[in-house]
Amino acid sequence: MFVRHAAAELLATTSHPAWNRFFTGLTGTESVLVVSAPAGLGRAWFAQSWPGDDDVFTVHVGKEPNFSNPGEPKTASSLAEAFESHISPAPSKYGDHCRAAIILDSPTIDWTALAAYDYCLARVPDLLLTVDEIAALSEGFSTVPLGSGNNHGDRAAPQELHRLTGGWLEPTLLLLREPSALDRAQVSILPFLSHWIDSQHNGWEIAKSAFLDPITTQTLSAFFSEIHGDPPLLEDLVAAGFLVTAEDGTTFMPELIRQALKTLVRQNDPALADDLVAVAIDAVAESSDLISAVQQAVAHRHWRALGTVLIERGLELFTTDARIIRQLLTVMPEKFVDQWLGDFTGAALRLLEGARTDGMSFVLPDGRLEYERDSVASRMLASTTRLYRNPGPQALAFGLIEVGYLRLAGYDEQAAAAARRLLTALHTAESQRRLRPALASVVNLHAGVALEIGGDPVRASSSYYAAFYHVEGTDHAFLLADSTSKLALLTARRGDTHEARTWLTEHEKWVGKVGWGRSMVTRNAQLARVFVGLADLDLAAVDEALSVLPVTPDQNETWQVHTCLLAMRSILAGRPQRALEVTNRMRYQRPHPSNTPLARALFAVTDRAAYITGAPGLTSPELAGTPPPVPELFLLDSYQALLTGDLGRASLLLSRARNGVDGDRWLNFATQLDIIMSDQDNEVMIEHLIDDIDSGHGFAVDLLVLRRHGILSDSHLQRLPEETRVRIAKIPKTHTDERIRPTLTPRETEVLDGLREGLTRRQIAEKQFRSENTVRSQVRSLYQKLDAATLEEALEAARRWGL
Incomplete structure (x- = not known):
């Protein structure tokens, strides 16, 4: 009963700590106990713990018959030889009721040799000590418990020891006697593990898995897809004693076992061990916990593996918490960062400086930079042009850095152009290889923002939809919340209010699961709620939604939408002059951002609406310079021409607007103008608008112009929900210097x-x-x-x- 770190008195007077747990499963008729386990688990002690009137005759079976510890004198090269030479027929001194224990050095069992015997089988998990068994064993030692003085309670020391040794007897006994002898405990187990590995048919594949953390079916599959050998089953690792079952039913690899296995692998092939570190990091990042993989790379100072992970999965890490990437770049050697990022180093670092506690935050550009003189932008353009010839994850990541830098510098037109090039590269990459859904989603989201600000709402819309559908059905809460938020605002802003409500509902499913960046991904949704309130003429809802936002527009990229909504709120409150003050103040305070295509379009529409509703001091055609060619402006100009009696111009502008305007609210505004300008019976068209509101697809604003012109009769209004009637009545009448076109009976x-x-x-x-x-x-x-x-x-x- 050779156990290195146990006193002879302990072995002679007590049973193996795991014996009682095993013994409860015996019937009492067994004559042979087969123990298939390596040394280091107290296997001979376990065999001699079999209670009875007779001693237990023990035979050690191994491929190397001389490999036996003191106290295990009987050896055999096979199970059959053990029965033939030592047990059957039984030596006369044991009588007819001989009880024999056979200790196998291998997990392979000759079942034919056992067929004639009433036997019981103990494997490695049967000999591994549980937390309770370690606690009971520790009572026999006079040393201070490992967890003494901490706040974990009486079971803290046994639990920590169990996580460390997994219940392997030899290191557990050593650490109970000398809690600080961790190095000696690891060394003590090396011979046992080395011999046990060799006895497994895939032992060294099992040993290589020690480089993985966590060890799951997915990580094993990803790991062994990159190295020689087939992935072992989790059951193989448990059976070998390398994975241990915790009290909560999960499995883990004890730290001493992990380090010992790594030592053995490195001893056999140092170069392979270095490669396995990198492959394991990639495998964990590929199939399990990205942050854990990054932490392992930093712990091993394996910068090349870290660089690969960041290229492949950095954008996912960015959406988890961009501060993590910023911290990683600070611990990575500067030389490696420069080699990895090249021409994109400065831009990437500048972008990451915007990572804050709950999202990204930047100061709006002031326009002082000139694109033609920006050498950083020039070098990035050359690099992405080259990378886009055969685009992959690296090309897309660098393309996003380029777009982000251009936006940060205030090069909005160039950022939109770079976004188009990036999306083209994405489509090419998707046709050539399988890309991660999160990568494709992030590319579409950030390209969409650049396109929207740069005045390309159609492509921006397509990008936002693609961003959502790439991650639909996944658990990427950040990307799902961000894409639905952006879609809610985009659809609300173009007038598809019913669809906006649908996206807001979808957004609510995910935003609660977002950790870092929650306030960032909710901003668009909050602005969309204001648009929905305006369409419903629900000023209380508008004010409630606005109350969550800053009192005045901040530095957020949606500041121009916020400005527009504050102005529209003033218009509905009957204060069009106040609306003009809001937009003009932003033009004065933020001249460069106010000149982006998106800001110019929003401000032009807002100013035109303010003028039509009675803001003095403006001449109709010249509102803050030459207005952008926005279809919505054609509609407003058409209405303005109608008010001044120029029906020819009104009809022409209305026709032009219909060719480009989008969104139900604007189309229904056009319908109202059609009704007003037509001399025909328009009852059917009016009924259609009312039916839409009654069914929940239309909104109160769809009748506001008709109400203003006295076309809605009392019978029409009675068909509306009471809440809608009340809201229409609350909107102040607008005043204009121009006469309204008369309506004849x-x-x-x-x-x-x-x-x-x-x-x-x-x-x-x-x-x-x-x-x-x-x-x-x-x-x-x-x-x-x-x-x-x-x-x-x-x-x-x-x-x-x-x-």
Whole structure:
């Protein structure tokens, strides 16, 4: 019963600590105990713990018969030889009821040799000590418990020891006697492990798995896909005693076992061991915990492996917490960082400086930099052009750095162009190889922002949709929350309010699971809620959503949308002049950012809406310089022309707007203008707008212009939900210096037709089968609406208004 670190008295007077757990599964009729386990587990002690009236006859079976410890005198080269030479027939001194224990150095068992015997089998897990067994064993030692003085309670020392040794007897006994002897404990187990590895049919593959942490089916598969050999099963590792079951049912590799196995592998092949470190880091990053893989790379100072992980998965790490990458770059040797990032080093470091406690934060550019003189931008352009010829993850990562740097420097048009080149490279890469969904999603998200600010909303929209669909069905909470937030704002801003609500609902599913960066990914969604409130004419909801945002626009990339919403809130409150003050103040304070295509478009639409609703001091065609060619402006200009009586221009602009305007709110605004300008019966069109609101697809703003022009009758309003009626009534009437196009009743239109034919009042009455007094009353009403005192003035006004 050779156990190096146990006193003879302990071995003679007590059973193996794991015996009682094993013994409860015996029937009592067994005559042979087979122990398949390596030395170091107290296997002979375990065999002699078999209680009974007779001694236990022990035979050690191994491929090397001379490999036996003191106290194991009987050896055999095979299980069959053990039975033939030592057990059957049994030596007479043991009588007819001989009990024999056979200790196998190998997990391979000759089942045929056992067929004639009533046997029980103990494997490695049966001999490994549990936490409770370590605790019971420690009571026999006079040394201070390993966990003495800590706050973990009585079981802390046994639990820590179990995590360290896994219940292997020899190192456990040593550390119970000398808690600081960790190096000696590791050395003590090397011979046992080396012999046990050689006895396994895939022993050295099992040993190589010690470089992995965590060890799972996925990490093993990824690890062995890059090295020689087949991945062992988790069951093989458990059976060998290299993976141990914890109290919570999970498995782990004890630290002493891990370090000992690594030592043996490195001793056999130092170069292979170095390669295994890098391969293990890649495998863990590929299939398990990215942060754990990065931490292992830093701990081993394996910078090349870390660089590979950051190229392949850095963008995912960025969305987890960008500060991690910034910290990594500070611990990496500067020489390696320069070799790894090359021309992108400075730009990458500058971008990472924006990583804050809960997201990325930058100061808006002031326009002092000139793209043509920027050597960093020039070098990055040359590098990405070269990399995009055969794009992969590295090319896409560097392309994102280029786009980010250009945006940070205020080169918005160049950033949009770089984003288009990046998306082209992404499509090429996707057609050539399989890319990680998160990588494709991040590329689309950041390219979409550059395109949106750069005035390309169509491509930006496509990028945002692609960003979402790349990670749909995954658990990338950050990317799902960010993409749905951006889609909610984009759809709300273009007028697809119902779809915006859908994206807001989807956003709520994920935002609660976001850790770092939550406030960053919720900003767009919050702005979208303001748009939805405006469309519903729900000023309380608008104010509630705005209250979460800064009082004045901050340095966030969506500052121009925030400005627009503050101005629109003022317009709905009946203060159009205040709206103009908001946009003009931003133009003055932020001249360069205000000149981006997105800001110019938003401010132009806002200013035009303020002018139409009565803001004084502006001339209609020249609002803050030459306006951008935005389809929404055509609609507003059409309405303005309608108000001034220029129906020809109004119709022309409305036609042009319909060719480019998008979004239900704007299309329904166009429908309202159609109704106002048409002399036909538009009841069907009005009913359609009301039905949409009643079904939840339309919004109160879709009827606001009709209400202003008195086209909605009481019967129309009664069909609306009460809440919508109340909201429409609360909106203040707008005031404008221009006259609103008059709306005639059908009878007044018939009277006007008669006057154009040159008929007298009597002739009109006879032709329309009405009394002359009735016609006379309708003529007075017609003159009043046309602001005319004579027939000639009335006919001229009717012509001018297109009536």
